[in-house]
Amino acid sequence: LPESSQRTAVPGVATGLAVTGAGGDVLYVEASLADPETGDTGLTLTGQLGDVMKESARIALSYLRSRGAELELPVTALKDRSVHVHFPAGAVPKDGPSAGVTLTTALASLLSGRTVRSDVAMTGEISLTGRVLPIGGVKQKLLAAHRAGITTVLIPARNEPDLDDVPQAVRDELTVHTVSDVREVLEIALTPAKVAEQAAA
Amino acid sequence: LPESSQRTAVPGVATGLAVTGAGGDVLYVEASLADPETGDTGLTLTGQLGDVMKESARIALSYLRSRGAELELPVTALKDRSVHVHFPAGAVPKDGPSAGVTLTTALASLLSGRTVRSDVAMTGEISLTGRVLPIGGVKQKLLAAHRAGITTVLIPARNEPDLDDVPQAVRDELTVHTVSDVREVLEIALTPAKVAEQAAA
Amino acid sequence: LPESSQRTAVPGVATGLAVTGAGGDVLYVEASLADPETGDTGLTLTGQLGDVMKESARIALSYLRSRGAELELPVTALKDRSVHVHFPAGAVPKDGPSAGVTLTTALASLLSGRTVRSDVAMTGEISLTGRVLPIGGVKQKLLAAHRAGITTVLIPARNEPDLDDVPQAVRDELTVHTVSDVREVLEIALTPAKVAEQAAA
Amino acid sequence: LPESSQRTAVPGVATGLAVTGAGGDVLYVEASLADPETGDTGLTLTGQLGDVMKESARIALSYLRSRGAELELPVTALKDRSVHVHFPAGAVPKDGPSAGVTLTTALASLLSGRTVRSDVAMTGEISLTGRVLPIGGVKQKLLAAHRAGITTVLIPARNEPDLDDVPQAVRDELTVHTVSDVREVLEIALTPAKVAEQAAA
Amino acid sequence: LPESSQRTAVPGVATGLAVTGAGGDVLYVEASLADPETGDTGLTLTGQLGDVMKESARIALSYLRSRGAELELPVTALKDRSVHVHFPAGAVPKDGPSAGVTLTTALASLLSGRTVRSDVAMTGEISLTGRVLPIGGVKQKLLAAHRAGITTVLIPARNEPDLDDVPQAVRDELTVHTVSDVREVLEIALTPAKVAEQAAA
Amino acid sequence: LPESSQRTAVPGVATGLAVTGAGGDVLYVEASLADPETGDTGLTLTGQLGDVMKESARIALSYLRSRGAELELPVTALKDRSVHVHFPAGAVPKDGPSAGVTLTTALASLLSGRTVRSDVAMTGEISLTGRVLPIGGVKQKLLAAHRAGITTVLIPARNEPDLDDVPQAVRDELTVHTVSDVREVLEIALTPAKVAEQAAA
Numbered sequence A, B, C, D, E, F: 001l002p003e004s005s006q007r008t009a010v011p012g013v014a015t016g017l018a019v020t021g022a023g024g025d026v027l028y029v030e031a032s033l034a035d036p037e038t039g040d041t042g043l044t045l046t047g048q049l050g051d052v053m054k055e056s057a058r059i060a061l062s063y064l065r066s067r068g069a070e071l072e073l074p075v076t077a078l079k080d081r082s083v084h085v086h087f088p089a090g091a092v093p094k095d096g097p098s099a100g101v102t103l104t105t106a107l108a109s110l111l112s113g114r115t116v117r118s119d120v121a122m123t124g125e126i127s128l129t130g131r132v133l134p135i136g137g138v139k140q141k142l143l144a145a146h147r148a149g150i151t152t153v154l155i156p157a158r159n160e161p162d163l164d165d166v167p168q169a170v171r172d173e174l175t176v177h178t179v180s181d182v183r184e185v186l187e188i189a190l191t192p193a194k195v196a197e198q199a200a201a
């Protein structure tokens, strides 16, 4: 079993893809909601995040705060519970806008109680209206996903031309979805609500 | 269809014009209002904005908070809902006062539910009383608007002399409005309320 | 008509005088009060202000918060409405204490609904008790006022000797009031309440 | 009449003494209380104050908040009204602990409505328990007080030896009180309550 | 008796392991809850902690705020009482993610009233979902534990290969548990609830 | 009479010992509680304190907030009254953890109304559980205490070996207590409650 199975076994965790000094890598985004009985609200961000990545987390949260009802997510939970988003490993500095879709997916998973599919990894900037904007490093990210045992990858539609750079042997073992709205991401990446309930039973 | 059609398809998005290192460019301003059930209020600004641009956003919001009732905008929404303003792309630093009219238009669109015309782009500093003050880079901005398929451009009245520098071939394909008060901007740029309601139906 | 007529056509705007790299210049101070229905209170300062100028704005506001009732200003408005003070143009850095009287006048105009006379410009530091303290650059400031079509100028009493440096031709076309208390400034600069009401009707 | 007469004509203003680059100088401390109807509470400090001087203001205020009732000062006013302390001139940087007694006197004058004697100037650090601690520059400060027309000066008891350095001609025209507790300062410097009431009538 | 017996005699203290300039060392984490009658809530962190270690403390607290009820911890206490986490000695700078499990254990001990076993020391990063992630310096940390009289050590499962580097003589005197979820840590390290009650009686 | 008699004549003041550039010195810690009628709560720290010393003050306060009831201190006062801790002289920078016991004693004196014995000085870091941890400069500190007329000194138990460095003539005139828990400090240093009541009568 790939590591992503263990990581994404609970709602609130999504698998992203990053470019690092040493090529690409799989990156987990973890989100939690505090028990309302513990008081306090707001957003805590950890994992040695740079300014652009912190802004991505705020965009993902605002997207869900303004569009969550349309998406049938119980956003009322945000009123009484504080949100924490963490990117392990905690000592590695991280930055860039390309975790936008992963952040949105982790938060939507947390709110809905639906886990994220462990065979899916994703990359893409999001805008405040939910558009998926292009990012860099598609080749390195797909190679990293493949190495990690991921079989389905979501990339921005505007990055489709970059797929030409990915070796055919890797392309053959990956299902790649090109997406332009984060709603497409959520439809593909979240497990069905029923399955989640069985898991919780 | 130009990209601006997709971007401005929802209320809260307006098309601006900026001067970049590589000439001019089209710049989108996105605004959202959180669901009041998610708690928390205030203004969040993202997109790697410089100090002058952040101040422009505060001026635009204060203008609407003090004059919104005259403009028949439902400003009461601001009491219970937090506002987020984002400038994609998230990793590109941005600064300067010339997005003032675009910011005001995006926020007025958001409050009114009226989308911004996708064929319109604009540039201009605003003052706290709604005056439109001159900006730089008119030539590069109009060339960028033209390249992006925009057909109507709003510039500050005090920039009218700069139109002489724009090639005649471009001038012929653009309708340019020179404006001195942001109310003129809103009248031209916002789609009629009725159309917006049909779109929502 | 001088530009100051347009700028000061609404309550909350006063005309100041500044020394810049290129001699003196006219400087507008704009103040607005948010609609109480938009929630939130406090003071927002914009216009790329330096520390001394930001402190001047706080002094002007505290003066009105402590002495406003004596001056028959409806200071209760400050309890439920946030104040924004802006100095256009937004990208030009500004500093120094000499906008103290202009700040106080703009705020008193805003609270009273009485516009500021468009033929009047002013300069002077204020103390927390309303005293008008001397400033620099009297000559450059009066030349700038004259160029801008201003006909009445208010300067600190302790700057009276500096008037000797102003060319007689300019002196002859300006009415100069030397003032030592900001109450004198408000009496001269604010239009009568009645006129303001007619304007609003 | 010395300038201090005008400055200290209202409650809340006390005359201090400072060492500057050019010898000693008289320094005014102004304090104001906002009208409770203007909302907001807290302490605002202006006058380009350094860290040590800002801490002196907090010590003076805490002294009055903990000992005010013993001193028969109506400290309840602090609950609903914000305090502003300003040191003119606003653009001149100021620092050091020696304004402690002046700050306490200005605040006690403000709370009691009793003006500070205009013939009195003072210098001295205060501790949180109201002790008056020694300061530097006694000679320059007394020369400055004398030049400004001050006739009574308060200095810390532990600075008594420094009086030897003051020219006899100046010493002869000044009444110097050496004090070790800030209560002695208030007894000497505040005008009687009755006089204050007549002034207000 | 080793020093850890004295340190961990009260609930809220756990023994960690750190790498320092001079090899490894034992490190105590102390946590306290304020009496609810003292007002104020929130988290205070002291001990000259670096950014990564401060984030570890926030992750540990969020983990307990979201999962505490499952763990049968009375998290409601967090609503009315402020938490303070301190790492003695107070003047020594400390950083890194490897105190994550120790922080979680100290906080869980505090909430449950169950002391931490004085013969146990631990090291490991935690994720927001409670996973125990690998850290560095296993050899130095185990040598330090041994020197300090510790007999049981908890390390991340993914650090198991590092045990090969530990001298056999030390390995023989230590019971080492490799753990992958912080729940395993709490089960091993916290004394039984009954014992804690007897201690309190 | 030594100066410490005057300084510690009121509850809330304790005598500490510090190492300075010029050997050791006596250091006073002053604490005050605001009248609850003045509104506002929280902790104010003054005296140009470094980060480690500010953290020591927070540790001392948290210790009392969590253990105060056991110590029969009326900690409820902290809910409605703001605390101010000041280290005179106000312009001298101070840092280090060794004022921990002095801070705790000053705060316990303030809460209990029992003054601190004027013949006692102390030094020692405290942990959040009240343990007294070793500090540096024992020799210089004891020489300074002796010079200042102090007759009883409290030092951490783990600093007992450092007493060998203190000249026998000084040792003979000082009673030195070695302590390992801050409760021992409070028992020795605070005057009996009865004496305090008589002083207040």
Ligand SMILES: [Ca+2]
Binding pocket: A095, A096, A097, A098, A135, A136
């Ligand atoms: Ca990137």
Ligand SMILES: [Ca+2]
Binding pocket: A157, A177, A178, A179, A180
């Ligand atoms: Ca697609």
Ligand SMILES: [Ca+2]
Binding pocket: B095, B096, B097, B098, B135, B136
């Ligand atoms: Ca610009």
Ligand SMILES: [Ca+2]
Binding pocket: B157, B177, B178, B179, B180
């Ligand atoms: Ca026009």
Ligand SMILES: [Ca+2]
Binding pocket: C095, C096, C097, C098, C135, C136
């Ligand atoms: Ca100036």
Ligand SMILES: [Ca+2]
Binding pocket: C157, C177, C178, C179, C180
């Ligand atoms: Ca005059």
Ligand SMILES: [Ca+2]
Binding pocket: D095, D096, D097, D098, D135, D136
């Ligand atoms: Ca000084």
Ligand SMILES: [Ca+2]
Binding pocket: D157, D177, D178, D179, D180
């Ligand atoms: Ca005396």
Ligand SMILES: [Ca+2]
Binding pocket: E095, E096, E097, E098, E135, E136
């Ligand atoms: Ca580490």
Ligand SMILES: [Ca+2]
Binding pocket: E157, E177, E178, E179, E180
């Ligand atoms: Ca294991």
Ligand SMILES: [Ca+2]
Binding pocket: F095, F096, F097, F098, F135, F136
């Ligand atoms: Ca020390």
Ligand SMILES: [Ca+2]
Binding pocket: F157, F177, F178, F179, F180
């Ligand atoms: Ca002992």
